Amino acid sequence: MNKPYRFLQRPRAMMLSMVVAGSLACQGLTFAAPQISPNGDPEIEKRVTASLVEALAVVEDNYAGSIDYERAVEASIDSMLTTLDPHSHFWNKEEFTEFRNRQASQYSGVGATIVPHNGKIYILAPFENTPALRAGLRYGDHITAIDGQSTQGWNVDKVRNNLRGLRGTPVNVTVERPGVPDPLTFRVVRDSVEFPSVTNSFLVKPGIGYIGLRREFQRTTGEEVIAALKDLKAKGAKAILLDLRGNPGGLVESARVVVDQFIGKGQKIFSYKGRGPSGLPVERNFLATNLDPDQSDLVVLVNNGSASASEIVSGAIQDHDRGILVGETTFGKGLVQTIYMVPGGYGLTLTSAKYFTPSGRLIQRNYDGVSKYDYEKQGFTGTGARPTGKNNEFQTDSKRVVQGGSGIEPDVKVAPTLFTLNQIRLLDATFAFGRLLVNGQIAGFSDYKVEGTTFQHTLNDAEYPVSDKLVQAFKKFVAEKGNDFGVTSAMIEENLAFVKQQLRTEVVTAAYGSETATEIAIASDAQVLRGIAELPNAHALLEKSRKAQPESVSERKVTR
Numbered sequence: 001m002n003k004p005y006r007f008l009q010r011p012r013a014m015m016l017s018m019v020v021a022g023s024l025a026c027q028g029l030t031f032a033a034p035q036i037s038p039n040g041d042p043e044i045e046k047r048v049t050a051s052l053v054e055a056l057a058v059v060e061d062n063y064a065g066s067i068d069y070e071r072a073v074e075a076s077i078d079s080m081l082t083t084l085d086p087h088s089h090f091w092n093k094e095e096f097t098e099f100r101n102r103q104a105s106q107y108s109g110v111g112a113t114i115v116p117h118n119g120k121i122y123i124l125a126p127f128e129n130t131p132a133l134r135a136g137l138r139y140g141d142h143i144t145a146i147d148g149q150s151t152q153g154w155n156v157d158k159v160r161n162n163l164r165g166l167r168g169t170p171v172n173v174t175v176e177r178p179g180v181p182d183p184l185t186f187r188v189v190r191d192s193v194e195f196p197s198v199t200n201s202f203l204v205k206p207g208i209g210y211i212g213l214r215r216e217f218q219r220t221t222g223e224e225v226i227a228a229l230k231d232l233k234a235k236g237a238k239a240i241l242l243d244l245r246g247n248p249g250g251l252v253e254s255a256r257v258v259v260d261q262f263i264g265k266g267q268k269i270f271s272y273k274g275r276g277p278s279g280l281p282v283e284r285n286f287l288a289t290n291l292d293p294d295q296s297d298l299v300v301l302v303n304n305g306s307a308s309a310s311e312i313v314s315g316a317i318q319d320h321d322r323g324i325l326v327g328e329t330t331f332g333k334g335l336v337q338t339i340y341m342v343p344g345g346y347g348l349t350l351t352s353a354k355y356f357t358p359s360g361r362l363i364q365r366n367y368d369g370v371s372k373y374d375y376e377k378q379g380f381t382g383t384g385a386r387p388t389g390k391n392n393e394f395q396t397d398s399k400r401v402v403q404g405g406s407g408i409e410p411d412v413k414v415a416p417t418l419f420t421l422n423q424i425r426l427l428d429a430t431f432a433f434g435r436l437l438v439n440g441q442i443a444g445f446s447d448y449k450v451e452g453t454t455f456q457h458t459l460n461d462a463e464y465p466v467s468d469k470l471v472q473a474f475k476k477f478v479a480e481k482g483n484d485f486g487v488t489s490a491m492i493e494e495n496l497a498f499v500k501q502q503l504r505t506e507v508v509t510a511a512y513g514s515e516t517a518t519e520i521a522i523a524s525d526a527q528v529l530r531g532i533a534e535l536p537n538a539h540a541l542l543e544k545s546r547k548a549q550p551e552s553v554s555e556r557k558v559t560r
Helices: 011-018 042-062 069-082 093-103 131-135 156-163 221-234 252-260 309-319 372-381 421-438 468-485 489-494 496-512 514-522 526-533 535-546
Strands: 021-023 089-091 106-109 112-117 120-126 142-146 170-176 184-189 191-194 198-205 208-213 239-243 268-275 281-287 297-302 324-327 335-342 346-356 393-395 401-403
Touching: 042 069, 069 089, 069 346, 089 093, 093 346, 112 156, 112 421, 120 131, 120 142, 120 496, 120 514, 131 184, 142 156, 156 170, 198 221, 198 514, 198 526, 208 221, 208 514, 221 252, 239 526, 239 535, 252 268, 252 309, 268 309, 297 309, 297 526, 297 535, 309 324, 324 526, 324 535, 421 468, 421 489, 421 496, 468 489, 468 496, 489 496, 496 514, 526 535
Parallel strands: 208 239, 239 297, 297 324
Antiparallel strands: 021 335, 089 346, 106 191, 112 120, 142 170, 170 184, 198 208, 268 281, 268 346, 335 346, 393 401
């Protein structure tokens, strides 16, 4: 069989040589890429090469259709990596480009949030200083065509992929807007769009600042948190809620900078243990450098979607008794991911070490003998088994006992506020009504018409109130259109507070953007409210920690 197999000639050597430039992107460290070992077992290499070539030969000779060689190799590499652990991964060109853009806190596109409602895709809100805003796209615009192609039947991903593209390239977006008889087509020139980690920061109550760090840890994350702290302090904040819920992680160097704002110089932030580029064991401790850390009372909000770099932050805060963790147990992802650039625009994520908190706790959940599906499901439901016994018990600075080996368990467990099925149905109806309302199509409510979005707005409770009169107008709308959404009048009565909140959220989104609108839900969120209630306890805990004996907090296991 002497066929010229384009991708499988000398597979081991080829695949290793593809890894020509690597960096510990996930933790902001730099390692040289591993080189091909001159001591590889030639017999093993020969058997692997023969197996791969023979398998492809059988496929080529017998498969009924055409073969996409590129996809086949992508799948084979990714499958190989999944045998190692759940987080080693092969990125195709599109995935790797998007990943690197996220790390840079930006992407190239039109700059607007899009959402599905009742089988259609809409503009939820353009971002500040973006092509979408400059072109004139607005909240509630129904995207009916992109570059002349109908979007009927398209999902959010397909619409998003067609809106994104190279910087400087144009895209024609056709929309249907309430109150405008004919479709509107906007020529939007794509540009770099900022995608910050901090989604919003504001005073949730007088003297209490909220920082929503709910997107990935990126290169600008540390600077964003520093700026948010400074702004909140100027507004009178004496206490801080740091919201890490749903944050999947990212650049751990940025996580280090975030922790460095709250603990003093010399205190350990995290450590990792693993293998270096030569294959030799490596262990490194990362210490705080801040001579003047923030002294605010601190609560950190976490849930089962908080992973990796988020767990570095929450683990360090908890171990040093710097603040109280409120919410749900975190995901349990504590593997150091080395990101390698592969020729042709591909990327490869390979586990090279494990993270440990200052007290010595392992963050990573066990994945041996667990399918990838069950592993991810357990992480997001909090059902993963936690190791037991004295070897898994550690102490914080004030000698509180904390557990390792399965994420970070909060000090105060609070279940999230979840939508009911009827509330989910009401979301479609409130959005449909809201887009008519802000476009002046609901008679008697001209005060709710919004001509454009104003950003950096400080929202107050008196703006856009939802009166009984407005609720009655919504009920009338549902009576006429309710069958379109599966909504009844009884559902509205049973969820009246929810309906009022959502109607106000829709109008505020149109007027001030989605980031400002989320403040409405945050202010009444059960985990946020419990976090506010725990701030005095966070203050007491910090004072107790400061009075503790000045002994090392590094890997202090409980002694019995």
